[in-house]
Amino acid sequence: MKKFIVILLLASLMQPLFAQKEINLLKKHEISLLKLLLADSVQNANFTVNNIVNFGLDNQLFASSNVIKKGKEVFIQPLGTGRLYQVTNQKEVLQLIRVDNTIHSGVNFYAQNFMIKDTLFQYGGIGFWQIRGIVSYFSNNTHQWELVQSNRVVPSFFDDYKDAIVHVNEKDPNPKMYVTNSYYYPDYPRTFQSESIDSCYVFDFNHREWSTLGKLNPKFKSIFKTKYNRSFELHLNNYCVFQNQLEFYWLNFEKNQYGQFSAKESERLRQIWLSFYNNDQSKQQIQFQFNIGNELYYAKINPGGDFEWVKTNMNLTEINPKQADPIYLNNINFVDTIVSLLSKYKTLLLLIVIAIFSFIAIRTRLFKRKKIPKELTTILYQNFYNSLSIVEKELIEALYQHNLKGEELTTKSINKIIGVQQKDTLTQNKSRSDHFIKINQKFKMTTQNIDPLIVKNRDKSDKRQYNYDLNHLYVLEVEKVIKK
Numbered sequence: 001m002k003k004f005i006v007i008l009l010l011a012s013l014m015q016p017l018f019a020q021k022e023i024n025l026l027k028k029h030e031i032s033l034l035k036l037l038l039a040d041s042v043q044n045a046n047f048t049v050n051n052i053v054n055f056g057l058d059n060q061l062f063a064s065s066n067v068i069k070k071g072k073e074v075f076i077q078p079l080g081t082g083r084l085y086q087v088t089n090q091k092e093v094l095q096l097i098r099v100d101n102t103i104h105s106g107v108n109f110y111a112q113n114f115m116i117k118d119t120l121f122q123y124g125g126i127g128f129w130q131i132r133g134i135v136s137y138f139s140n141n142t143h144q145w146e147l148v149q150s151n152r153v154v155p156s157f158f159d160d161y162k163d164a165i166v167h168v169n170e171k172d173p174n175p176k177m178y179v180t181n182s183y184y185y186p187d188y189p190r191t192f193q194s195e196s197i198d199s200c201y202v203f204d205f206n207h208r209e210w211s212t213l214g215k216l217n218p219k220f221k222s223i224f225k226t227k228y229n230r231s232f233e234l235h236l237n238n239y240c241v242f243q244n245q246l247e248f249y250w251l252n253f254e255k256n257q258y259g260q261f262s263a264k265e266s267e268r269l270r271q272i273w274l275s276f277y278n279n280d281q282s283k284q285q286i287q288f289q290f291n292i293g294n295e296l297y298y299a300k301i302n303p304g305g306d307f308e309w310v311k312t313n314m315n316l317t318e319i320n321p322k323q324a325d326p327i328y329l330n331n332i333n334f335v336d337t338i339v340s341l342l343s344k345y346k347t348l349l350l351l352i353v354i355a356i357f358s359f360i361a362i363r364t365r366l367f368k369r370k371k372i373p374k375e376l377t378t379i380l381y382q383n384f385y386n387s388l389s390i391v392e393k394e395l396i397e398a399l400y401q402h403n404l405k406g407e408e409l410t411t412k413s414i415n416k417i418i419g420v421q422q423k424d425t426l427t428q429n430k431s432r433s434d435h436f437i438k439i440n441q442k443f444k445m446t447t448q449n450i451d452p453l454i455v456k457n458r459d460k461s462d463k464r465q466y467n468y469d470l471n472h473l474y475v476l477e478v479e480k481v482i483k484k
Helices: 002-023 028-039 218-225 263-277 334-344 346-368 374-386 390-404 411-418 425-447 472-483
Strands: 045-050 064-070 073-079 085-090 093-098 112-116 119-123 135-138 145-148 165-168 176-184 195-204 209-216 233-236 239-244 247-252 257-260 286-292 295-301 307-313 454-458 466-470
Touching (some): 028 073, 028 085, 028 295, 045 112, 045 286, 073 119, 209 218, 247 263, 263 295, 263 307, 374 425, 374 472, 390 425, 390 466, 390 472, 411 425, 411 466, 466 472
Antiparallel strands (some): 064 073, 073 085, 085 093, 119 135, 135 145, 165 176, 176 195, 233 239, 239 247, 286 295
């Protein structure tokens, strides 16, 4: 009996270990990595690992994954899928729980995810023969990625063969995203060879606007002539830290500064690197680095699946802003700017010039036209009014009554008059458009006027909506035919 009780006790103690193997497909090194991240419940982390570290997911769907830690929460976002997983730890059993409802995927390979407050954002990426330049966010309501509307797009992506850097200070109360380099296909679809626009950009999340800060400093660009190691790219508040050829650099986009760490600090970081990674006899180690808060972790996964790491503190006091250089140059020569604009937009400028001359010619011709006698004008307006249907007359009268009050007629009121208030939005838009086109066509044909009778203006409180009004040039004449 005692032996039976002992066996039951041991089985209960070993249960979490067996459950870990049965409930999910996490490998030993993945469990060790996730437990390390979950051990800290305060600091943040954000890094990318290739799909050899696949966290039990089908790694044919993606090439790499973003690991995002926000306090005690850890998320895995396989880049290229749109899927989002949250890591849970219940009774020492780690699991990945899918939290999204994404259907389509394949457009966000080499994108970058980051947390701002409690919202996960994503920027850039590549897929389906295009470079993505939008910002999206994961909605906790729809459980899908939603578009952040902005004034423009800045296409970019972040693999080991491009020298673009994206940085967000997640703790900034007025968060901004900084990006070096935008990419485009100059000869698409003939080739997919991409070219870069070597400028520095900033996206203001509060105003949802992109701005160009200036042209990248050639000295800064020269750092990336050799292959850039993206695995060592750390983000510590307003600093971005990276290394190239075991030279360690810092960036401060807010102050437009970059530089190298002191010789002492660079040597210290270099020695840790060399002593930790240079014993790889098999040449099959998976090596990557990440930071949790100010603590830098050098990590590796050996061929046997063992996860090893050493950590050190990032000493930001070894940064000397007095020896810094600018990241970008914004003192662009005025003449060069004009020449560049003329060269880039010469077709558009030519069309604008043609449009201006056409407008002047039409306006001159209008003023030369003989004025129609008042008696004939009255007859023409009456003919116009008689040609209208009952619904069209109701629209004209409603527009006139609102014009007297200094108001415009809303789309809601128009939908009610033309009887489509219960229809879908597409049908409502088409029906309104058809009615106003017919009225304006009849007006021009019968009265010989050039300008339309009914005009539309954007709603002052909601710029997405349009309101309608009578053209002020014809209000008096319309009043005569309505009251006759």
